[in-house]
Amino acid sequence: MDKLKDNYTIKLRCATCGSDNHFEFNExxxxxxxxxxxxxxxxxxxxxxxxxxxxxxxxxxxxxxxAKSYIEDELRKALKGCKNIKFR
Structure with missing residues (x-):
């Protein structure tokens, strides 16, 4: 299972009313x-x-x-057989 997403979405909101989908704009x-x-x-x-x-x-x-969670999981998998390394 891959914990890192391919992309993240940010919805910009109007500073006055908080609307995130009622914008008109030029090209x-x-x-x-x-x-x-x-x-x-x-x-x-x-x-x-x-x-x-x-x-x-x-x-x-x-x-x-x-990213932190993904790296920790990958390290745990890679070092699974090592008896001298323990994770807290």
């Missing part, structure tokens, strides 16, 4: 507008990313936990 996403509350992000996707920093932190923490 290069340099301007974004929430159609739920009409908030405009004039710096586009970069501004929205900055305002959703906590979402990125949660996903980073999940990746770290998954």
């Amino acid at each position: 290069d996403k340099s301007y974004i507008k929430c159609t739920m509350c009409n908030r405009e992000y004039f710096r586009g996707i970069e501004e929205l990313k900055e305002l959703n920093e906590e979402m990125f932190d949660k996903v980073k923490k999940q990746i770290e936990e998954d």
